[in-house]
Amino acid sequence: MRIDIVSIFPEAFTALDVSVVGRAKERGLADIAVHDLRDYTHDRHRQVDDVPYGGGPGMVMKPEPFFEAVDALTRPGGPAARVLLTSPQGRRFDQPTAERLARAAHLIVLCGRYEGVDERVAIGLGAEEISIGDYILTGGELAAMVIVDATVRLIPGVVGDERSVEAESFTSGLLDYPHYTRPVEYRGLRVPEVLLGGHHEQIRRWRRREQLRRTLARRPDLIVWDALSDEDRAWLREEAPEG
């Protein structure tokens, strides 16, 4: 997969050179390039923003550098590129979106900044606006890195053990159970006894119960009651007797 990122802060993307994405780059599974939006301006000041029509605070990113960047990065005869625009107004990025993007041959990620981006970028470039969540960032660069990280790890061969990625599509939709490793006691905190015994059925039931308990406490929105077993539902009713 080819990924082009366009930003006024290209140096922010060194974070993508480490870990799983970095290895994917090295191994040629993801061809990721970062481009300075200002390289697609033509004026002496390399201006990428201007005052908003209609007035109001802040600056708006000009359309022309984005259009020229996408033109330059879309090879004629090459695979049709999907163009993304990071934006607080976008659809919320989630795992199904990452799975959809991972099937693309070429992604171009445009990073917004300032108060916003001229609306013609979304309309004229067919750019899909994507937000990463309901909190305010200072710009789209971190959002772009989140999107690229979540997408690249789904490319076949990128994550070392293919089974861990496969397993994700079969997960319960619950939060994970607590994990422990050695030592068995640290600063007075002990590993739960059930994990030390090697009784696999007991361990499986304990972990399932912990998953249900945590999900109910922290992410009740994730619980699909109809998808649970009678035993699961009974456990959950113990946790939340009034529910």
Ligand code: 9D3
């Ligand atoms: C507080 C300013 N807002 C209303 C006047 C508008 C605003 C503009 C630009 C708020 C944030 C930003 C910068 N954020 C992004 O470009 C962004 C973002 C985000 O803030 N949260 C989650 N996902 C994303 S994707 C891009």
